[in-house]
Amino acid sequence: MKTPLRELWTGFRSLLTGMRVTLTQFFKPPVTVPYPYATLPIPERYRGHIELVRDPETGMSLCVACKSCEKACPSGCIVVEGIKREGDKKKSPTVFTVDFTRCSLCGSCVEVCPTEALRFSRRYNLAGTDREAYFLDLLKRLQAQAASTPTPATKA
Amino acid sequence: MTLPEPYRLAAFVLGALAFVGLNAAYLVWVERKGAARFQRRPGPTEVGPEGLLQPIADAIKLLSKQVIVPPGADALLFRLAPAVVMAPALMTFAVLPFGAHLTARPMSVGLLLAVAFGSINVMAILLGGWASRNKYAIISAARVVSQNVAYEIPLLLVVITLLMITGTLDLSEIVRQQAGGFWRWNVFKLWVNPLMPVTFVIFFICLLAETNRAPFDMAEAESELVAGAFTEYAGMGFGVFFMAEYANIVVGCALATALFLGGWQSPFGIGSGVGWFLLKLYLLIFTVVWIRWTFPRTQFYGLLNLSWKILIPISLGTLGLTSVLLKFIRP
Amino acid sequence: MSTSAALADAARAAARAEGRETFVLNLGPQHPATHGVLRLKLTMDGEYIARAEPVCGYIHRMHEKMGENRTWAQFLPNTSRIDYLSAMHYTHAYVAAVERAAQLEVPRRAEFVRVITSELNRISSHLVWFGAFLLDLGGFTPLLYAFDDREKILDLLERITGARLTYCYYRFGGLYNDVDAEFLRGARDFVRYLRPRLDMYRELVTENIIFRKRLEGIGVADAELCRRYGATGPVLRGAGVAYDVRRAEPYAVYPELDFKIPTHPRGDSLARYLVRMEEMEQSLRIIEQALDLIPEGPFRSKVPKVLKLPPGDTCFAVEAARGRFMVRIVSDGRDIPYRVKLRTPSFSNLSLFEEASRGMLLADALAFLGSLDLVIPDIDR
Ligand code: SF4
Ligand code: SF4
Numbered sequence: 001m002k003t004p005l006r007e008l009w010t011g012f013r014s015l016l017t018g019m020r021v022t023l024t025q026f027f028k029p030p031v032t033v034p035y036p037y038a039t040l041p042i043p044e045r046y047r048g049h050i051e052l053v054r055d056p057e058t059g060m061s062l063c064v065a066c067k068s069c070e071k072a073c074p075s076g077c078i079v080v081e082g083i084k085r086e087g088d089k090k091k092s093p094t095v096f097t098v099d100f101t102r103c104s105l106c107g108s109c110v111e112v113c114p115t116e117a118l119r120f121s122r123r124y125n126l127a128g129t130d131r132e133a134y135f136l137d138l139l140k141r142l143q144a145q146a147a148s149t150p151t152p153a154t155k156a
Numbered sequence: 157m158t159l160p161e162p163y164r165l166a167a168f169v170l171g172a173l174a175f176v177g178l179n180a181a182y183l184v185w186v187e188r189k190g191a192a193r194f195q196r197r198p199g200p201t202e203v204g205p206e207g208l209l210q211p212i213a214d215a216i217k218l219l220s221k222q223v224i225v226p227p228g229a230d231a232l233l234f235r236l237a238p239a240v241v242m243a244p245a246l247m248t249f250a251v252l253p254f255g256a257h258l259t260a261r262p263m264s265v266g267l268l269l270a271v272a273f274g275s276i277n278v279m280a281i282l283l284g285g286w287a288s289r290n291k292y293a294i295i296s297a298a299r300v301v302s303q304n305v306a307y308e309i310p311l312l313l314v315v316i317t318l319l320m321i322t323g324t325l326d327l328s329e330i331v332r333q334q335a336g337g338f339w340r341w342n343v344f345k346l347w348v349n350p351l352m353p354v355t356f357v358i359f360f361i362c363l364l365a366e367t368n369r370a371p372f373d374m375a376e377a378e379s380e381l382v383a384g385a386f387t388e389y390a391g392m393g394f395g396v397f398f399m400a401e402y403a404n405i406v407v408g409c410a411l412a413t414a415l416f417l418g419g420w421q422s423p424f425g426i427g428s429g430v431g432w433f434l435l436k437l438y439l440l441i442f443t444v445v446w447i448r449w450t451f452p453r454t455q456f457y458g459l460l461n462l463s464w465k466i467l468i469p470i471s472l473g474t475l476g477l478t479s480v481l482l483k484f485i486r487p
Numbered sequence: 488m489s490t491s492a493a494l495a496d497a498a499r500a501a502a503r504a505e506g507r508e509t510f511v512l513n514l515g516p517q518h519p520a521t522h523g524v525l526r527l528k529l530t531m532d533g534e535y536i537a538r539a540e541p542v543c544g545y546i547h548r549m550h551e552k553m554g555e556n557r558t559w560a561q562f563l564p565n566t567s568r569i570d571y572l573s574a575m576h577y578t579h580a581y582v583a584a585v586e587r588a589a590q591l592e593v594p595r596r597a598e599f600v601r602v603i604t605s606e607l608n609r610i611s612s613h614l615v616w617f618g619a620f621l622l623d624l625g626g627f628t629p630l631l632y633a634f635d636d637r638e639k640i641l642d643l644l645e646r647i648t649g650a651r652l653t654y655c656y657y658r659f660g661g662l663y664n665d666v667d668a669e670f671l672r673g674a675r676d677f678v679r680y681l682r683p684r685l686d687m688y689r690e691l692v693t694e695n696i697i698f699r700k701r702l703e704g705i706g707v708a709d710a711e712l713c714r715r716y717g718a719t720g721p722v723l724r725g726a727g728v729a730y731d732v733r734r735a736e737p738y739a740v741y742p743e744l745d746f747k748i749p750t751h752p753r754g755d756s757l758a759r760y761l762v763r764m765e766e767m768e769q770s771l772r773i774i775e776q777a778l779d780l781i782p783e784g785p786f787r788s789k790v791p792k793v794l795k796l797p798p799g800d801t802c803f804a805v806e807a808a809r810g811r812f813m814v815r816i817v818s819d820g821r822d823i824p825y826r827v828k829l830r831t832p833s834f835s836n837l838s839l840f841e842e843a844s845r846g847m848l849l850a851d852a853l854a855f856l857g858s859l860d861l862v863i864p865d866i867d868r
Contacts, residue, residue, distance in 0.1 A: 008466065014694045015451070015696060017690050017691075020690075021691040022446065022450040022628060025194060025628075025632070028196060029196075030196050032197050034198065045645075045647065045664070046649050047650050072560070073561075074557050074565075104564040104655075106655050107649075108563075191627070191628075195627070195631035196631065196632070295534060298534075371625065371697055380850050382519065449628050450691075451625075451626060451695065451698075452625045452701065453624060454701070455700065455850055455851065455854075456534070456848065458697070458701065
């Protein structure tokens with residue numbers, strides 16, 4: 001008789017303990033962030049889609065169109081074409097597109113680039129209604145960035 | 157103050173409908189907000205301040221959805237089930253004593269009526285589940301029936317215990333007997349039966365089981381049976397089941413308040429009124445929400461074991477104890 | 488078709504011979520309890536299961552085949568997508584297999600970072616399982632608490648790897664980039680933060696009578712059954728066998744660290760639950776020690792640009808969150824693998840379900856399924 005009663009009591013007490021735990025949580029503030037009214041800081045190393053890095057002096061891309069990234073990419077989503085322009089020592093890209101629908105954000109391309117011309121962007125809120133939005137033209141993106149935040153060289 | 161019969165009826169129908177509608181809508185809001193707070197989230201915030209208009213938005217959404225009757229289902233029973241689930245809950249409101257003079261129809265058999273109508277609820281879920289022609293729904297329907305049968309027994313045993321103490325089935329009379337401070341409430345009538353609080357706990361557990369609330373939500377059991385008996389219901393068909401669940405909770409908690417917690421009586425003996433009734437009612441409802449968001453679901457046979465092996469023996473025990481004590485202690 | 492259909496027919500015939508009717512309940516591939524696209528074809532006798540046949544393949548992505556048409560390095564991103572909840576362990580196994588084959592040195596600092604991040608990943612994986620398991624049992628709130636804790640791990644790992652789930656952080660011969668002091672401090676803080684939370688879970692869940700009653704004696708998978716089906720990880724340890732790859736085939740710097748292998752002899756769902764909960768505590772201990780011991784130094788050794796492995800056959804196993812994960816790579820001397828074989832724990836752990844679930848109630852079987860901690864892409868890979 002005694003043991004079942006004790007069991008009953010410990011069982012019941014465990015229920016009360018559980019209720020105490022949730023009640024203490026009840027009076028604590030929420031832990032969530034009310035996105036989109038507030039956002040979290042995006043860490044330095046965040047891996048968004050890739051983008052081209054500007055040469056701080058010329059404001060142009062550092063890319064020399066060597067196609068290493070194109071070869072390294074496991075998903076084959078980078079296309080680079082380049083020519084050697086008059087008077088330039090190196091080649092420069094004429095086409096640089098990324099098919100973001102296939103990119104796995106692995107970072108192989110960033111790693112292999114000999115001139116450190118690629119980096120991850122910190123764009124995270126990517127949403128779109130059509131596929132075309134994810135065929136990224138990185139050269140255009142670079143130009144847009146140059147227009148909005150001029151480097152010393154382009155300003156002069 | 158007694159109104160002539162037709163007015164009284166109209167007042168009741170309007171009042172009960174408004175009360176149930178409002179409660180069902182805003183208990184959903186309370187449930188969601190409560191759940192959110194227990195889980196350290198803000199809950200609905202978008203529609204209206206603090207999400208207060210959310211129930212209205214939900215209602216519009218549910219109303220604008222098509223009611224789909226699955227092919228092969230029994231269309232009549234399928235449509236009937238939501239009506240059957242809602243009606244008894246509304247009927248019970250007729251006898252609930254909200255205040256000293258605020259009862260739609262004070263009846264000498266009020267308690268009996270409430271208990272009787274309370275059991276129809278299970279019929280509706282059985283009908284809905286059966287008519288859906290869905291395997292999950294049928295499993296759920298079968299579960300609900302055995303669950304409700306099992307829990308009706310301790311519930312009634314507890315009610316009988318209480319009847320022996322009060323000697324009446326009239327809910328208003330039961331509340332009136334508990335006047336004069338919280339020590340005169342039936343839960344604390346320890347001199348009549350030292351196990352009165354246990355009786356209350358049993359009543360509360362049975363209430364959760366009868367209304368299919370977590371941790372006894374065998375009917376819905378969304379991680380096992382998808383949505384149980386309601387799997388095939390869309391739009392307002394589902395909405396009515398949903399509302400009925402909350403209406404039943406209100407009825408159950410109101411009964412618990414009237415039977416055990418002194419109804420509209422104030423705990424200090426002075427200043428009794430409807431306010432106290434509502435306060436107690438909503439505290440109980442909060443506890444129901446609190447329990448739901450704390451515990452995992454019981455296993456089905458665990459639930460039956462709890463009823464047959466624990467609750468029924470204990471409630472029989474308290475019944476016996478009460479009768480013995482009443483026999484010898486009362487002059 | 489043939490054998491499985493024949494077995495299902497046999498189960499039905501046996502039931503009919505005893506005068507019972509059976510019906511087929513199709514659970515999944517879209518069902519709240521299967522957490523992914525697993526399908527269970529249940530032959531039911533009332534609420535009892537006469538036979539449960541797992542049907543997998545709905546999320547088969549041919550990872551093994553993909554390995555055969557890309558370079559050694561290009562397969563790296565795949566490794567964190569096989570079992571997305573323990574991405575670090577899977578990358579670790581693959582990277583270490585290649586390192587073993589190519590005889591690459593790994594700097595000590597990198598080894599320590601691998602251990603720390605792997606253990607953090609193990610905790611985050613167990614937390615997801617904990618929450619999802621409670622969800623299977625109908626308890627919602629612990630899920631949100633667990634996700635709150637897990638969020639802290641994800642934030643930490645995102646800080647150093649840049650990703651929250653598919654980290655792809657280890658590289659042949661080391662790491663993608665070094666960890667900073669902030670991360671090490673954060674990891675230490677996290678250890679301090681999680682301990683009281685685990686106590687809270689004990690009060691809220693482990694000691695809860697409803698919870699215990701639902702799991703005790705449910706879904707017994709004893710050591711013999713585990714051995715026959717090759718079940719590993721917490722499933723095997725829950726059957727009382729102290730088998731842990733970190734001890735059985737020591738790798739990284741685990742031999743230098745002091746930790747226990749939690750076991751429970753009963754083999755039921757509760758035993759598996761307790762094993763995982765204790766594993767989280769042990770992981771915290773490992774992280775603490777590793778944080779004390781981590782040396783300064785390079786995080787990556789020199790690796791040739793175009794990696795070509797000598798012809799041969801190499802295996803490497805790690806203890807992933809769900810059990811023993813093994814990579815076998817066969818090289819024919821080119822820069823592309825000849826064969827990449829992945830031995831995933833969930834597949835073996837699922838296979839014992841069919842036998843062990845016979846005669847169980849539906850709700851019990853789902854509790855049992857949850858206690859196996861399956862990740863469906865890990866089964867199908
Ligand atoms: S991140 Fe990886 S997948 Fe994406 S473009 Fe670069 S190499 Fe290709
Ligand atoms: S690897 Fe670098 S330099 Fe070469 S094409 Fe790509 S971005 Fe340009």
